[in-house]
Amino acid sequence: MCQLSSGFSPKSSEERVKALAGLDRRDFLSFCSIMAATLGLSPSFIPKIAEAVEKAARRPSVIWLHFAECSGDSEAFIRSSYPSTEELILNILSIDYHETIMAASGEAAEAALQKAMTENKGKYIAVCEGAIPLATPPGPNAKKGDYLTIGGKTGLELAKEVCADAAAVMCVGNCASFGGVQAQRPNPTGAVGIEEAIGKPTLKIPGCPHNPVNSVATIVNFLLLGSFPKTDNLGRPLFAYGKRIHDHCPRRAHFDAGQFVEEFGDEGAKNGWCLYKMGCKGPETYHNCSMVEYNDGTSWPVKAGHGCIGCSEPNFWDNMSPFYGRLPNVILPGVEATADKVGFTLVGAAAVGAAAHGVYTFMNRKKFDPTLKDKEE
C-alpha cells in the first residue's frame, strides 16, 4: 500500500480506504459501483474494486505522451468525475509525465521522463494521445517524421523509445488509435495511429475525444485484475465498444416507428425523433455513448439533436462523411441489406446479435443521397 506520512496512522480499514482514496466512504463506494457498472461487472465486484484501489502498492506510473493532436483527450480526461481528477492525480495514478499539467518544462521535463522510464521499466502505462506523422517534409535537412518534434526528437522516435519498455500502451482518442483528423484524405503528413507507427499492439479508447468514463474504467480493470479488459479485433475494450449506438439509442423506438427528423428544428426535432435522415451514424458505430453519456451523464450528441458522427470508428472522417448525408454510403442490394449488416461489415466479426429491423421500410425506397439538399421529395 501507499506509504503514509509519519504521525498519520489510520485505525480502521474504513479509514485506511478513505485515506488512500482521499474520498469519504460513500463517494468512494459510489465510484466503485460506477466502475463496476461501466465494466459490466456484477455488484459483487464492488468490494473487489475497492480492495484493488486500496492495495495498489505503488500507484501505477503513467507516462502520457502528446503527438499530432489537439489535447482534447487530455481535456476530456481531466473532466473525470468518479473518481475526480484530483483523486486520479494524487491517489490512484502517478502521472509522471504529462506535458499539459506537469510543473517542469524543458530539460527538467526531459529528466522527469527519463526518471519515470528508468524507475518503472516494464511497469509503466504509456498513454498516447495523437497520431504520428510519418511523412518527410520537403526541405534540405528534413527527415522522416519531422512534421512533429518534441525536445528535438521526432514524434516517431519518442513514441518508439517510450513505448518499448511500457507494460502496456493505451491510446486515448481516435488520433492515437487510428490516425484521426489529420489522417483524413489526402493525409498530408502521413499520420498513422500509434500501433502502426511502433509496430506493437495497443489498447484503444477511441472517440473524438474519448469519454473519460472509458479510459478510467480501463485503468481500474488493470488495477483490479492486473490486465486490461477484453477487446474487439481492433483493440477496443468490449465493455465500451461492444455494442452499437443504434441498438441502445433512446430514439430507437422512433426509428422503428418510422418517425424521423426531416430538418433541424422541425416538429420531429422538437419531439426527439430519430436522426437517421439527418445523417446519424449510430447504425454503424460501436460505442457506449447512449448508455453512459458525457460529462457526468449530462448529455450526448443524439440527445442534443445532432446525429452521431461515428467518432469511435477507424477513419470515420472519410468513411462516415459527409456527416449530414444519410447512411448507408452504399447502394443496398435490397430488403435483406439492413443497417445492421452494414455495421457488421465495417467492424468485421464483431459479436453482436444484430436483428433485422425496419430500416428497409424506407431504405429501399430511396438510395443514399449525399447531396446537400437532402430531403424526401
Next chain:
Amino acid sequence: MARHVIDPITRIEGHLRIEIEVENGMVKDAWSSGTLWRGFEVFLKDRDPRDAWIITQRVCGVCTTVHALASVKCVENAVGIDIPDNARLIRNLIMGAQYMHDHIVHFYHLHALDWVDVVSALSADPKKTSDLANSINQNAPNSGAGDFRAVQEKLKKFVNSGQLGPFTNGYWGHPAYKLPPEANLMAVAHYLQALSLQSRLARMHAIFGAKNPHIQTYTVGGVTCVDDLNADRISEFKYLVEEGRAFIDNVYLPDVLAVAPFYLEWAGIGGGLKNYLSYGMLPGPGGKEPESLWFPRGLITDRDISKVHPVDASKITEDVTHAWYKYRDGKPLHPSVGETDPWYTGIETDRADGKYSWLKTPRYDDMPCEVGPLARMLVNYVSGHKSTVENINGVLKALNKGPEILFSTLGRTAARAVETKVIADNMESWIDELAANIKRGDLETFTPYDMPDSASGFGMTEAPRGALGHWIEIKGKKIHNYQLVVPTTWNGSPRDSKGRRSSFEASLIGTPVHDPKQPVEILRTIHSFDPCLACSVHVIDPKTNEVFTTRAI
C-alpha cells in the same frame, strides 16, 4: 553569449520550443518555434461545407467551441443567412461557458505553478492560512483552519509517497518564488478546488452542446438542441453559472489580487508589443457585426489608450520569411491568397536561411499585434464597455496603480481574471432572454437554406487566446479553399521580413533569468499568453491560391 533551449514548454496546448539568449542575467534575444504541422487546410478541400465546423473544431481541444463558431459563421456568411435569436443565445451561452471554464483552468492548472511553490505549502500554518484567506475575502469558501489542514495532510501524504507525479522536477525553492508558505498553501487548496470545479463547469457545454470538450450541437443555420429548450435544462445551466460565479468572485479574483502584490515587479516585465487587436464577440439581438457585438471590435496602437481604431480584415497579411515555407516572390500575402510550400530546414535558429517555426507571421496593416484577454480588455476599456471599465478600475484601485501596469505579464494575467468575471456576470442576461423567448412560444433554432454553388465568406470571433478568423471559398457546393488565422499565430510566430518580433519573443526581452536551467521566469511570461499551438500551424494548398473577395459580416 549563452543560448538556452526550453523544449518542450509544458502546461500549454501543443508543441512549443523557446530559445533564449541570456546576458548578465537578462534575456537579450528570444526565438519561438511551433514544432507540429497537421495540414488542416489541405484536407478541408473538397469537403461538404456543412462538415467544416466538425473538422475545424478538432483544430484545438481546449478552445473547441470557438473554432466551431468561427466555422459555422463563415459558412453562414457565405450562404447569406441569419440565424434565429435562440441560436444566437445558445451560442453566446456556450461561448460564455467556454471563457468561464477555460480561464479558470488556465490560471490554476497551467499558470499558477509559475507563481506558487507547492513544496513551501508543506511548512504553512493552517490557522494562519485561514486568517489570510479570510482577510482577503470574508466570503472565502472552505477556508477554515481545518480545511487547510486537510489539504496540507493530503499534500504531505502525496509527497511522502515518493511519487510526485506531475510535480516531479518542479522548480520548487527557486528564488523567484516570493509567496509566504501560507499563501502557497491557500493556492494549492484552490488548485485542487478548481480541478473539481472545472469538471462540473464543463457540464454547461454538455447541457446544450451534447458534450465537452468537443460539442455537437452547432450546425450551419443554427443549433440542433431544440429538445433541450426547456425549464429543466435552463435551470441546470443557471445553477452551474452561479456555482462558477461564486468561485470567480470569492476565489479566483481574490487570489489574483492576493498574489499580485508579491509580484509587482512583473507589472513592469513582459509587456512586449505595443499594438492590441480584438475582433470582438458575443453578438446582440439582430446579430449584426460588428455593430451589435457586446465586446467591440477594435485596434489600439502604440499603447495609446485615448482611442480605438476600426479593424479592416483585408489588412491582415502573413509572412513566411522565418517559417518553414516558401512563397514564390517572398512577399507577405493576405491569408486568402497565401501559398503552401512547406520547406523544413531544421530546428536550429542560427542557420543562414533564418527559418525556425511552422507558424507563419501575421501582421495587421504591417504592424505586429498582441491578441488575447489583455487586447480585448484594453479595447473594451478604451471603448467605454461599462462592466469592463468598472472591473479594471476595481483591480487598479486594489493594487493602487494606474492603467500602465496592464502592459505586462501581470497585466495579462489580471486582464484574464477580469474578463472571466465580466463574462460570467452577463450569462444570466442571455439565459433570461432565452427563457423569455421560450415563454412566448418561440422555439426556433434553425434557418433553412440551400447551399450555393459558389460563394465565399468569413467568420470572425475571439478565442480565449485571442482574435480568430476563418475564411471559406465554396465551389461546386464543396470547399474550394479554407483558411484559419488563429491567436497563437499572432502571438507565437517568428520574426517578420523586417526582423520585427511577435508577442512571445518581444515580451521575453529584458526578462530576468536567475538560472537558465530553471527557467521559471520565462514560463511566467509565455504562460501569461496561454499559448495554444494546435491551431497555430496551418498551411494553404498551392492549387487553391486564388484571390477571392470576402464580404464584411
